[in-house]
Amino acid sequence: MSHAQAAESGEDRLIARYFQPLAKHPGAFALADDAAVIEPPAGCEIVLKTDGIIGGVHFFPEDPADTVAKKALRVNLSDLAAKGAAPLGFLLTLALPQGIGEAWLADFARGLADDADLFKCPLFGGDTDRTPGPITISIAAFGAVPKGKMLRRAGARPGDRLIVTGTIGDAALGLMLRNDAGAAHRWGLNEEQRDALVQRYLVPQPRTAVADLFRNNASAGMDVSDGLVGDLAKLCRASGVSATIELSRIPLSQAARVALAGESGLIEPILTGGDDYEILASVPPNGIDALRDQASASGVAVTEIGTVTPGDAAPRVLDREGRALAFAHASFSHF
Amino acid sequence: MSHAQAAESGEDRLIARYFQPLAKHPGAFALADDAAVIEPPAGCEIVLKTDGIIGGVHFFPEDPADTVAKKALRVNLSDLAAKGAAPLGFLLTLALPQGIGEAWLADFARGLADDADLFKCPLFGGDTDRTPGPITISIAAFGAVPKGKMLRRAGARPGDRLIVTGTIGDAALGLMLRNDAGAAHRWGLNEEQRDALVQRYLVPQPRTAVADLFRNNASAGMDVSDGLVGDLAKLCRASGVSATIELSRIPLSQAARVALAGESGLIEPILTGGDDYEILASVPPNGIDALRDQASASGVAVTEIGTVTPGDAAPRVLDREGRALAFAHASFSHF
Numbered sequence: 266m267s268h269a270q271a272a273e274s275g276e277d278r279l280i281a282r283y284f285q286p287l288a289k290h291p292g293a294f295a296l297a298d299d300a301a302v303i304e305p306p307a308g309c310e311i312v313l314k315t316d317g318i319i320g321g322v323h324f325f326p327e328d329p330a331d332t333v334a335k336k337a338l339r340v341n342l343s344d345l346a347a348k349g350a351a352p353l354g355f356l357l358t359l360a361l362p363q364g365i366g367e368a369w370l371a372d373f374a375r376g377l378a379d380d381a382d383l384f385k386c387p388l389f390g391g392d393t394d395r396t397p398g399p400i401t402i403s404i405a406a407f408g409a410v411p412k413g414k415m416l417r418r419a420g421a422r423p424g425d426r427l428i429v430t431g432t433i434g435d436a437a438l439g440l441m442l443r444n445d446a447g448a449a450h451r452w453g454l455n456e457e458q459r460d461a462l463v464q465r466y467l468v469p470q471p472r473t474a475v476a477d478l479f480r481n482n483a484s485a486g487m488d489v490s491d492g493l494v495g496d497l498a499k500l501c502r503a504s505g506v507s508a509t510i511e512l513s514r515i516p517l518s519q520a521a522r523v524a525l526a527g528e529s530g531l532i533e534p535i536l537t538g539g540d541d542y543e544i545l546a547s548v549p550p551n552g553i554d555a556l557r558d559q560a561s562a563s564g565v566a567v568t569e570i571g572t573v574t575p576g577d578a579a580p581r582v583l584d585r586e587g588r589a590l591a592f593a594h595a596s597f598s599h600f
Numbered sequence: 601m602s603h604a605q606a607a608e609s610g611e612d613r614l615i616a617r618y619f620q621p622l623a624k625h626p627g628a629f630a631l632a633d634d635a636a637v638i639e640p641p642a643g644c645e646i647v648l649k650t651d652g653i654i655g656g657v658h659f660f661p662e663d664p665a666d667t668v669a670k671k672a673l674r675v676n677l678s679d680l681a682a683k684g685a686a687p688l689g690f691l692l693t694l695a696l697p698q699g700i701g702e703a704w705l706a707d708f709a710r711g712l713a714d715d716a717d718l719f720k721c722p723l724f725g726g727d728t729d730r731t732p733g734p735i736t737i738s739i740a741a742f743g744a745v746p747k748g749k750m751l752r753r754a755g756a757r758p759g760d761r762l763i764v765t766g767t768i769g770d771a772a773l774g775l776m777l778r779n780d781a782g783a784a785h786r787w788g789l790n791e792e793q794r795d796a797l798v799q800r801y802l803v804p805q806p807r808t809a810v811a812d813l814f815r816n817n818a819s820a821g822m823d824v825s826d827g828l829v830g831d832l833a834k835l836c837r838a839s840g841v842s843a844t845i846e847l848s849r850i851p852l853s854q855a856a857r858v859a860l861a862g863e864s865g866l867i868e869p870i871l872t873g874g875d876d877y878e879i880l881a882s883v884p885p886n887g888i889d890a891l892r893d894q895a896s897a898s899g900v901a902v903t904e905i906g907t908v909t910p911g912d913a914a915p916r917v918l919d920r921e922g923r924a925l926a927f928a929h930a931s932f933s934h935f
Contacts, residue, residue, distance in 0.1 A: 398733015418634065
């Protein structure tokens with residue numbers, strides 16, 4: 266016992282070295298206590314979200330550790346943004362296989378630190394364990410919204426316009442490219458286009474910059490993580506409405522357009538594959554121009570893709586001839 | 601697409617069936633949105649804690665699903681209690697192997713629902729995934745403390761008395777009994793004693809009932825999860841003090857006393873094995889009687905085990921002859 270005090274555990278040492286620098290909020294007590302404290306800003310409440318990612322399920326075990334960290338945080342930040350919330354901080358639980366050493370952890374913490382700074386979302390605490398399974402990362406993220414103003418799934422009204430940020434389908438194609446070495450050639454993609462799609466799967470771009478704008482102007486919103494078509498169905502179900510969107514209006518990246526021209530069947534993974542982490546929202550018609558202009562000023566493209574309609578029928582995706590598309594699976598589900 | 605709205609995903613169906621009943625707080629939106637909202641009670645801030653448990657690491661894969669759920673929540677509630685916080689709610693991330701079916705999930709949700717009610721700690725949201733690894737459960741728990749009043753690790757002063765709730769070492773012995781079928785006989789335990797120890801490993805008892813009492817009377821506190829000796833060293837390190845505790849004062853259950861009489865070497869796992877989930881606290885001498893009486897009225901035994909001393913030497917555990925015990929490992933560490 267005489268040296269117990271000097272002999273901090275390996276766990277404590279790793280936390281102090283790699284994670285303490287991310288704990289910049291005074292309520293995190295520099296990770297030197299068992300818990301942290303947080304308070305919402307005046308007039309606000311705290312938005313709570315948790316999402317996990319698992320090696321071999323949500324990312325490739327060989328992905329760079331810094332991008333794994335960014336993805337783990339960003340999938341949560343994407344939800345906060347779509348709910349109109351500004352990031353306040355996060356908790357991390359990390360389960361690592363024996364084979365994962367300190368070099369991986371150093372890269373992971375570096376990626377996480379970069380994003381914690383970028384999104385003003387400091388670490389409040391965590392838990393680190395060894396697992397006989399794959400790398401498993403769970404994050405609980407906290408955001409702030411004015412009291413009672415979280416942007417809900419419910420709230421879309423017939424006549425509202427449906428809008429999405431950014432482009433749809435890139436990450437789903439990126440995942441296919443990772444799994445199929447010949448796909449890029451078959452789809453007619455050059456290297457830059459392939460890389461752009463793969464990158465979108467690797468590191469999502471949460472739309473934090475326009476969270477306020479959507480909260481103030483949209484009638485309902487959510488992030489597109491399980492595929493546009495299925496997520497739109499969820500938004501409509503929660504709002505008690507239906508919707509029609511036009512295929513020709515759905516914003517595609519240049520790389521996705523090239524791939525789709527090369528293989529028309531890709532429209533299904535583009536619209537149902539998920540991992541987009543864009544915002545889908547309904548906006549009253551008179552607010553849409555202002556929202557689009559202000560989003561554009563924040564560097565985020567916003568595209569009108571359709572209209573909310575009455576009834577409880579499933580949303581329809583119409584092609585140029587006005588025919589409804591049919592999909593085998595509207596969205597991704599683990600069960 | 602025409603039936604997409606009727607065709608909720610399997611994930612949505614499982615959540616609605618098993619977890620929605622736990623989401624009794626209005627801010628959880630009945631789990632029908634992407635996130636939840638929470639506010640601290642007036643004059644309070646929110647205490648944040650996350651802890652995960654993994655099948656084959658923190659519990660046995662064959663443990664009943666309802667006790668697994670209780671353990672997952674209670675290890676977090678134990679931290680909240682030791683910080684002086686009242687539970688407000690929690691987020692859950694659940695990664696399940698393919699082999700885990702709906703019967704397991706039903707039992708898991710039932711155990712979790714019982715504890716959510718018992719500890720007034722409703723579910724605010726979650727995330728459920730399939731994993732190629734073991735059952736992995738991560739919980740982020742939220743509690744309330746009056747602003748600035750979270751019971752810290754730092755704060756123990758020379759002369760303060762050291763106290764613990766309940767009994768120490770039972771869960772560590774329970775784990776040994778699970779791993780070694782012959783141990784109960786060798787240690788001279790009857791079936792009831794064996795079961796009592798095993799039960800303490802299976803389902804911890806968070807000291808929520810005395811959280812307020814400790815916050816109002818203790819100078820420092822933390823829960824004993826990695827072993828009494830190691831956790832005391834952490835408390836001392838954070839407070840910049842040392843400590844002396846007396847072996848003969850450490851509260852042992854009757855079963856642990858029998859086992860220790862049968863095998864004296866068990867003192868090491870008892871004091872360093874962890875999984876106790878009792879509160880260790882330092883209390884100024886003039887507050888200790890009141891705290892002990894009021895805790896006792898709440899049904900929680902509190903025992904004085906030693907004294908905080910000046911200096912930064914490692915805490916000492918003295919036997920009846922006043923000699924300091926030596927341990928191979930002061931506490932459990934995953935790294």
